[in-house]
Amino acid sequence: MDAGRKYLNRCLVRVKSLAVASKAAIPLPYSDNWNMEIDKDWQGCSEADSSSQVPQIIEANPDSPQKSPKDRLIDLFDQVEKHVERMRRDALRMEEEKDILLTTLDTLRNSEMMIELNESEREEVNHFAEHIFNRCLTVEVHVKTTRDPMQEDSLHQVNSYIDSLVVSLREDPTGTKTRCVMYMNACSSQAQGAADKNFEAVILGCTLDDQKRIKKRLQGLLDYIDTSTRFG
Numbered sequence: 001m002d003a004g005r006k007y008l009n010r011c012l013v014r015v016k017s018l019a020v021a022s023k024a025a026i027p028l029p030y031s032d033n034w035n036m037e038i039d040k041d042w043q044g045c046s047e048a049d050s051s052s053q054v055p056q057i058i059e060a061n062p063d064s065p066q067k068s069p070k071d072r073l074i075d076l077f078d079q080v081e082k083h084v085e086r087m088r089r090d091a092l093r094m095e096e097e098k099d100i101l102l103t104t105l106d107t108l109r110n111s112e113m114m115i116e117l118n119e120s121e122r123e124e125v126n127h128f129a130e131h132i133f134n135r136c137l138t139v140e141v142h143v144k145t146t147r148d149p150m151q152e153d154s155l156h157q158v159n160s161y162i163d164s165l166v167v168s169l170r171e172d173p174t175g176t177k178t179r180c181v182m183y184m185n186a187c188s189s190q191a192q193g194a195a196d197k198n199f200e201a202v203i204l205g206c207t208l209d210d211q212k213r214i215k216k217r218l219q220g221l222l223d224y225i226d227t228s229t230r231f232g
Helices: 003-022 038-042 047-051 069-109 119-137 149-168 173-186 197-203 208-231
Strands: none
Touching: 069 119, 069 149, 069 208, 149 173, 149 197, 149 208, 173 197, 173 208
8 A cells, every 4th residue: 555545544534533523424425344445345246136126016916807907007107116216316315425525535635634745745645636536537427407508507606606615625714614604504594694695596596406415515515614623
């Protein structure tokens, strides 16, 4: 294991320990069973394990005289629809997880820990972070959300707002947290506190699905800011 990997592993362990100490969620899914060599996790998978994940569409009482062919087909289509919706939920969860991981990488690369490195160490760690970033981008999960041009533009603006939070976190953690809270307040009709009116106007132009995802993304970032400023 090279020095860059050792250093980043120490960073991840430190982030994990902070989360345990504060009992706060941070935008970095972590498990004691995680291993940097992800492919090893799949070596023990059997064909039986894979087949158990295949949707099973089973007709109940196919010989029942009380159901017409149409009713039987409708029942089967209902089952298929349930599997489709479950698949969409799973895919959305994976999309969110990917977004959280990418946000975490950006946050770590803009953290104060990077300032403490000398030029050689910073180059090595950045190279390793770039490797992880590109590896994450190889996972493509897309659940289509129908948007008109105005909604597309609103989503683009919202992403720019959030990206600016990540970039400013290192230089101004207090101000960044204040802005993040105001963005969160703009996402809720029952918020207690000031909301950023510009952000509110933009997010109201997004689809409802996008609004939900944006709120989760902001909450994850806010939890991370709370953890890093408390123990940083």
